[in-house]
Amino acid sequence: MFIDVANIYVKGGNGGHGAVAFRREKYEPSGGPAGGDGGDGGSVILQVDNGLRTLMDFRYKKHYKAETGENGKAKKQYGRGGEDLILRVPPGTIVKDTETGLVIADLTKDKQSVVVAKGGRGGKGNAKFTTSTRQAPRFAEGGGKGEERNITLELKLLADVGLVGFPNVGKSTLLSIMTDAKPKIANYHFTTLTPNLGVVQVGGGDSFVIADIPGLIEGAHSGVGLGHEFLRHIERTRAIVHIVDVSSQEGRDPVEDFYKINEELKKYSPKLAEKPQIVIGNKMDIPGSQEGYNKLEEEVKKHGYSIYPISAATGKGIKELEYAILNKLQEIGEPEPIVEEVDENKLYELKSKDNEIIIKKENDKYIVDGYPIEKLINSTNFEDLDSVRNFQNVIRKKGIVDELKKLGIKDEDIVNICGYEFEFFD
Structure with missing residues (x-):
């Protein structure tokens, strides 16, 4: 059977979480922070295989996920990176984002490849958060989320x-x-x-x-x-x-x-x-x-x-x-290859969708949402003063406090950040 169109879901692996750990050795029972970074998640990659002629492999299996990165370990040991998931497609396959119709790639040559879902970055361990005033941070960074999207594979026969x-x-x-x-x-x-x-x-x-x-x-x-x-x-x-x-x-x-x-x-x-x-x-x-x-x-x-x-x-x-x-x-003579025009700006926006931060006011309530903030909250130990200070610093650096002020927020107003409520104090 000849299958020339296939719709599939792809997701890059999430990055591993950074570790919170301290050196505990025989002659150094109270050593410094030693939490290692998490490994990067694997990416989903499409690669041309000249031996294939159809999209039959994608007829029954519709979901593809790359491997998640391993969490960081003690003694500053990094987590292992997740393996990339390589999906083989026949030459002449055009890859499109299903939601927008945007052409991601036009795959015509053997071994040609494209990353369709990038893996998330591994989170930093607590060893990376030491400063001159913060010698023993008790928090680490969570792993990044892998990209995910629905894509359409469209095969055009390459015949003379x-x-x-x-x-x-x-x-x-x-x-x-x-x-x-x-x-x-x-x-x-x-x-x-x-x-x-x-x-x-x-x-x-x-x-x-x-x-x-x-x-x-x-x-x-x-x-x-x-x-x-x-x-x-x-x-x-x-x-x-x-x-x-x-x-x-x-x-x-x-x-x-x-x-x-x-x-x-x-x-x-x-x-x-x-x-x-x-x-x-x-x-x-x-x-x-x-x-x-x-x-x-x-x-x-x-x-x-x-x-x-x-x-x-x-x-x-x-x-x-x-x-x-x-x-x-x-x-x-040999034909000029037909290449679909790819709008690089739209492609960039498509890839950076998970980096959006939403700041809005609804019925006298202030709301902050988005994956970068969700990741920050999940990485914060609110029982540790240094971790809370880091949370506040990141919120300010990302311009969230300034945006809330523009919306009219005042001291003691409630801010909902990714489902958690906080009192605002400038």
Whole structure:
């Protein structure tokens, strides 16, 4: 089965907490602070693996969390950092933030990687909080929270050639003859419901990758049928092979079909319409097909495209077609990689969401909230004078006291900080 879109939740590991510890040795029973730092949490990383072709691995498992950092220890021993969680994806995967639609990365090359959820930093142990006036701090810093988000993985097939055409014109049959692919083939519309990939080996050791794109219908550019899902896969192809049924077996007009498919490509993306195109007149083995082919050839040549008569059922003209496609690809040369534009400013805001501090006034109540403050409270020992002083200093350094004053706070007013109530004194 071919899975080309997957929505998953990723979370970086939380950082380990710093330790509160003191040296207690035989000849130094009252030594100084010796609490070590917590280890950093692991990150969630997406990495390209050329051996993968689908997003099947993400079909059933939707949640991924990296390892949490280890807490700090006594004797200034640091906690072990959490291991990164590496998720392997096929080349051609675009990574988007599900909530905003922001493109995080466009992964096309083998081993290319991107961090999608960064691990939290380890908290500092009490040994890091000593000063000239505070020789024995009895508090440490809590570990940082790992980033978390929902992301969408979207796979675009990386093929040299994309086969397009109305349903039931012979694309799957042609692919099965030219390659070792074994697509499902039957005489009804939309037999192919997922794109099929195959490698065409041409004499002399040359080869190219061809993708059978499921049949298009009118309105595909706007999502009619399965249009959007299928058109996505030919955006990166270097050339388009357009198959037309010239037999008129189903009462269709080959010239009309030729123009309709090209119109759908143009409406979906002007770049698609500009791609080099080879036209194939298929089903030449059926009586009366020559007349349809002649009509199509006349129109196709007006646009400067090459056209080849074949019969996918009998194999007639297939070798000539393979060489024609190979020559066209060599003429085109290597394509420029398609890279999605990433707004670095928005990406930065997305990553720094957990650093927000909320300061507001609601119905004569003053409220301070946000993960940085929650982390500070969890790291504070309110029964220890030095720890309380550190809490007050951090609150002032972060500008929270100044913001509360702007909101009109006065001495003895109550401030709710992350669910805990405090009396305000300047």
